[in-house]
Amino acid sequence: MTSQPVNGPLHGLKVVEMGQLIAGPFCGQLLGDMGAEVIKLEAPGVGDPMRHWGQGETPTWWRVIARNKYSVAVDLRAAEGQQTARDLIAQADILIENFRPGTLEKWGLAPADLMKANPRLIVVRVSGYGQSGPYSSRAGFGGIGEAMGGWRGIVGEPDRAPSRMGVSIGDTLAATYGCMGALAALQHRERTGQGQMVDSSLYESVLQVMESMIPEYAVNGHKRTRTGSVLPKIAPSNVYPCADGEYLIGANQDAVFARLCDAMGRPELATDARYATHLARGEHQSELDALIGRWTATLTVQALEDLMIEHAVPAGRVFDAEDMMADPHFAARQAIIEVEDPILGKVPMQGVFPKLSATPGSVRRPAPLEVGQDTADVLQRWLGR
Structure with missing residues (x-):
């Protein structure tokens, strides 16, 4: 497929995305929507499990979370693949990863070493509990972060077990804060020439949106509980x-x-x-x-x-x-767009938000359908191989 003209406020920035499922890849989606070139490293033959996630006979979530990305097949468990990753990261502005803390180090890809080779590199690390602290080495998924951060405990009816949102809100919040941290780090780099690490944890990202839960308890001894569809004392x-x-x-x-x-x-x-x-x-x-x-x-x-x-x-x-698909306001603001897919044809999906007046983001290319389909192209353009 021929890509549409590149635009967006992050046009010219190079991003390497390492990781899978939601938290890391959604951060990559946000940066890609804003114009960055996002190179997704995937295990040869296997790829990101997100390729198979979603409801219905034909999973379509991948079409959203992998839009604007290039797929490069790299075996990060092998020395050759690790060297290819180092070479690509040496050319990158931002690295995104959402492995369990210590995984990159085990593969010889410690961020500190990567930043020595590329001092301008910004490393976004998304994890369950953060890169430090007694829980940092634990495996952590979005639901666990939602529970620890306070969200799960207040969602649902009071006479039932804690419920979930219906979407993976912990993962997407951590990804969004990771993206926000990367943008702040880019501003710092603009002034100093130096990159830095962005440590975005699932539970802290959830905690950040829990309003006054902590001071309500600390000051008044009040613990928020599940209240169903109402906010207590806020009526109607x-x-x-x-x-x-x-x-x-x-x-x-x-x-x-x-x-x-x-x-x-x-x-x-x-x-x-x-x-x-x-x-x-x-x-x-x-x-x-x-x-x-x-x-x-x-x-x-x-x-x-x-x-x-x-x-x-x-x-x-x-x-x-x-x-949503029938509503005139969604249509007028292009809140839902259609992306041409080689197999499915025009696929409706959410647009690019927020909307910028001078440098709007866009979906310039569909999700890569084959694992590693862009390997040769990317290695030639980025590394001259």
């Missing part, structure tokens, strides 16, 4: 039943709640002592949710949406993939 803010589906309404501010009451034909609720203030609504959250739910159940999703728009109440339907 819930998913409510309609005659033909479900609808999310967030009207917990006083002025917004008053507009919701008008939409319900119950303006008196806005001045009712039980609901007139944020604190009062929080104390009567269950009864208020039940009251609103009885009203929404008499309406279709479309009828309720029309009312919420008319009264400027923040609200929205609960989308699935079919809804």
